[in-house]
Amino acid sequence: MEDKKVLLSGIQPSGDLTLGSYLGAIKNWSALAREFDCYYFMADMHTITVRQDPAQLRKHTLEQLASYIACGLDPEENTLFIQSHVHQHAELGWVLQCFTMFGELSRMTQFKDKSAKHAENINAGLFAYPSLMAADILLYQPDFVPVGEDQKQHVELTRDVAGRFNSLYGDVFKIPEPYIPKVGARVMSLQTPTAKMSKSDEDPNGCVYLKDDNDTVMRKFKRAVTDSETCVRYDRENKPGISNLMEIYSACTGKTYEEIQREFDGKGYGEFKPAVGEAVLSVTGPIRDEANRLLKDKSYLEQVYRTGAEKAGAIANRTLRKVYKKVGFVPR
Numbered sequence: 001m002e003d004k005k006v007l008l009s010g011i012q013p014s015g016d017l018t019l020g021s022y023l024g025a026i027k028n029w030s031a032l033a034r035e036f037d038c039y040y041f042m043a044d045m046h047t048i049t050v051r052q053d054p055a056q057l058r059k060h061t062l063e064q065l066a067s068y069i070a071c072g073l074d075p076e077e078n079t080l081f082i083q084s085h086v087h088q089h090a091e092l093g094w095v096l097q098c099f100t101m102f103g104e105l106s107r108m109t110q111f112k113d114k115s116a117k118h119a120e121n122i123n124a125g126l127f128a129y130p131s132l133m134a135a136d137i138l139l140y141q142p143d144f145v146p147v148g149e150d151q152k153q154h155v156e157l158t159r160d161v162a163g164r165f166n167s168l169y170g171d172v173f174k175i176p177e178p179y180i181p182k183v184g185a186r187v188m189s190l191q192t193p194t195a196k197m198s199k200s201d202e203d204p205n206g207c208v209y210l211k212d213d214n215d216t217v218m219r220k221f222k223r224a225v226t227d228s229e230t231c232v233r234y235d236r237e238n239k240p241g242i243s244n245l246m247e248i249y250s251a252c253t254g255k256t257y258e259e260i261q262r263e264f265d266g267k268g269y270g271e272f273k274p275a276v277g278e279a280v281l282s283v284t285g286p287i288r289d290e291a292n293r294l295l296k297d298k299s300y301l302e303q304v305y306r307t308g309a310e311k312a313g314a315i316a317n318r319t320l321r322k323v324y325k326k327v328g329f330v331p332r
């Protein structure tokens, strides 16, 4: 256990998990448990940077935990916890805000996107979000942070903040590496294939949710936006819709783009689109059913997140104590 490398990641329970969250993140996580000491959490504190309905937030947090387990994250092998249960995240988050520059935060793409989308509520938390994310990460001294492409900028900022802190106080934090999957790193919306498939997207047709029933999944793929050609060919620039479907199909079947091109040679999109839907369902159907089963067992989920928070809290506390000492706080 001790000499295993450490890995940590989180997802915001801001909505229902999507095919993007699965292919871009969770799918890869489940393959890593043997090799690494893994920490995965529900980033509930991050979600309130955007207004949330409290009952929905609670529901999404537990559903996300059930989905993590249904996607193959065994709670015996992975530490699964809820961010707000480990108070050290908020505490280190504050300290790291004091080591993150205004200019750095202003450059974050997610901040720019979200503040454009929620112009009426550009709060300080939304702006300072990457400092809390840096705390989430650095508390556990991980070697790797597996995330989708869109989070790379935040992990890079985390590295800069950790480096800045270390250069002032000595080696307190391990500098983590982002760990980005090659296939499925950027699943795009089925309706606007130039935009990321996102759980908080307003158009539910662009987004495939892990909890969608079979008919809904098939309907969404049949209606996916493509182009005016008919050939199944990978070209991100000129054929974003088809290329996205090819990436999804490839991620779900393990086939290469050449194999897919050959398979659908001479066949139109009318055949390709439902085939992608079927391939996706073969993966997400069993996950959905298992998550629904787990959600009925509240005491099991409770036991998982309690054990997780206890384990995570012990590690987090070690780092926080060290940081408090370094910056000069009087020990209690």
Ligand code: ATP
Pocket (backbone or CB within 6 Å): 010, 011, 012, 014, 015, 018, 020, 021, 022, 023, 024, 025, 146, 147, 148, 149, 150, 151, 184, 185, 186, 187, 188, 196, 197, 198, 199, 200, 201
């Ligand atoms: P929100 O809409 O609330 O911003 P989101 O759906 O964009 O959420 P996140 O919670 O930001 O998803 O992401 C969770 C993890 O899944 C991150 O590691 C992220 O990089 C990855 N991820 C999310 N969406 C996609 C996607 N469309 N393609 C690939 N990876 C994704």
Ligand code: LTN
Pocket (backbone or CB within 6 Å): 008, 009, 010, 011, 012, 043, 046, 132, 133, 136, 137, 145, 146, 147, 151, 154
């Ligand atoms: N910012 C991420 C969620 C997140 C995270 C983290 C990911 C919060 N803290 C720490 C990895 C490590 C997102 O919006 N997907």
